[in-house]
Amino acid sequence: MDIVLIGAGNLATRLGLRLRECNHRIVQVYSRTEASAKLLASLLGSEWTTQPDEISPEGQLYLISVSDKAVESVLAQMNFGNRLVAHTAGSMPMDVLQPFTINYGVFYPLQTFSKSREVDFAQIPICIEANSPENLEILHKLGRSISNDIREIDTVQRRQLHLSAVFVCNFVNHLYAVGEELLKEEKIDFDILKPLISETAAKAVEFSPKEVQTGPAVRYDRNVIDKHLEMLKSHSQWNDIYKLMSESIHQLHRH
Ligand SMILES: NC(=O)c1ccc[n+]([C@@H]2O[C@H](COP(=O)([O-])OP(=O)(O)OC[C@H]3O[C@@H](n4cnc5c(N)ncnc54)[C@H](OP(=O)(O)O)[C@@H]3O)[C@@H](O)[C@H]2O)c1
Numbered sequence: 001m002d003i004v005l006i007g008a009g010n011l012a013t014r015l016g017l018r019l020r021e022c023n024h025r026i027v028q029v030y031s032r033t034e035a036s037a038k039l040l041a042s043l044l045g046s047e048w049t050t051q052p053d054e055i056s057p058e059g060q061l062y063l064i065s066v067s068d069k070a071v072e073s074v075l076a077q078m079n080f081g082n083r084l085v086a087h088t089a090g091s092m093p094m095d096v097l098q099p100f101t102i103n104y105g106v107f108y109p110l111q112t113f114s115k116s117r118e119v120d121f122a123q124i125p126i127c128i129e130a131n132s133p134e135n136l137e138i139l140h141k142l143g144r145s146i147s148n149d150i151r152e153i154d155t156v157q158r159r160q161l162h163l164s165a166v167f168v169c170n171f172v173n174h175l176y177a178v179g180e181e182l183l184k185e186e187k188i189d190f191d192i193l194k195p196l197i198s199e200t201a202a203k204a205v206e207f208s209p210k211e212v213q214t215g216p217a218v219r220y221d222r223n224v225i226d227k228h229l230e231m232l233k234s235h236s237q238w239n240d241i242y243k244l245m246s247e248s249i250h251q252l253h254r255h
Contacts, residue, residue, distance in 0.1 A: 001142060004056055005029045006074065007065035008040040010113045011088055015065065016044050018121040022145045028056040032066075052077035059083060061142070063107060068092055075100045084135055090162030093155045094129050105130030105139050108158060109147070112169050121146050127153035127161065178238055210252060217249035 001024050005012050008031035016026055026046040031037035034050050041048035047056065055062075055078050064087040066074050071087060075097070084103040087096070090110070097104035108127040111119055126143040128150060130136035136152070143150040153161060176197065180190045203212045216224040225246055232239035 001025070001138075002027050002058055002060045004059035004062045005040070005044075005046075005065065006055075006062060006078070007031060008036040009065065009067070010115050011109070012063070012065040013040055013043070013115045014113045014117075014119060014121075015063070015088070015109065016040060018146050020044050024142075024145070027058050030055060032070075053079070055079070057081065057083075061086065061138070063088060064097075072096060084138060086130075086139060090127075090158055090165060093159075094131065095155070098131070103131070103135050105135050106155075106158065107139055107143070108153070110161065110165065122148050125149040125151050127151050127158055129154055129158065175241075178241070182238075213249060213253065215249070217246035218253050220250055 003019060003024055004027050005016050008029050012029070012031075016029070020026055026041075026044040028047040028049060029037050029041040029044065030049050030052070031040070032050060037048040037050055049055065052074065060083070062078075062080055062083060062085040064071055064075065064085065068089050068091055071089065071092060075085075078100070080101045082102050084105070085097050085101045086105045086107040087094075088106070088108055090108050092106075094104065094106050106127070106129040109121075110125045110127055113119065124147050126147045126149065128136065128139040128143055129152065130139055140150055140152075176193075179193060183190055183193070203209075216228070228242060229239055232242055
């Protein structure tokens, strides 16, 4: 397909490179700042612009990958005619696109993306939704050209999926960061935790995470829990997180 990318951040970069690898043509990259638009355009061999009113009319599909809070204001400055527009956000309803074109949908790859890190796109679930069977088929076909895992997920399901993803990805990663900070206080390298992190993720993937829960909270060892809370006295937020997490684990395992 001939595709215009609106946004040049983490997702647009990885998705753009994959689309190009799979023989789609990126016609143009739009981004707010010249440096990011230019950089991605140079990687993709495409035109670029920072002017919303200079969006190319040549796209068969316009993929919107700007920050969630900017989507509506960016779209309001562009003219898509009746062309197909899809956003890539887990948290946003499909209908935010309705005022801007009669052909619209969602193309949401469920993975954590960073500009500089390659990912195996063939394994990434692409969650699609569209406002007509014809547009759904176009997004399905595009999805199949870059991944082996295409799912039809509606707005309500995607909202729940995104919430779940925040827990299993963003929050878990923050907990890694807290672990790293705690180790630093005793001059222990974070490397020592890496086999534990890998095994925890591997078990969660192989089994139900609930079934393989270990640690003081699931056993409800009060003496250990109290000692840890005491050690976290000078970190009041982490103390709160520890308490809440322990209660949540305990609750989930009581039934
Ligand atoms: N990263 C992920 O793991 C991931 C995964 C799935 C879905 N998504 C979705 O993909 C979309 C983009 O996420 P991202 O992680 O790629 O974000 P990002 O790396 O922060 O990039 C954001 C992009 O939006 C542009 N932008 C930000 N604020 C703007 C504004 N006020 N006006 C115009 N443009 C603005 C930025 O432009 P400049 O750089 O030029 O300033 C940049 O091109 C979001 O909807 C997100 O939910 C992301």
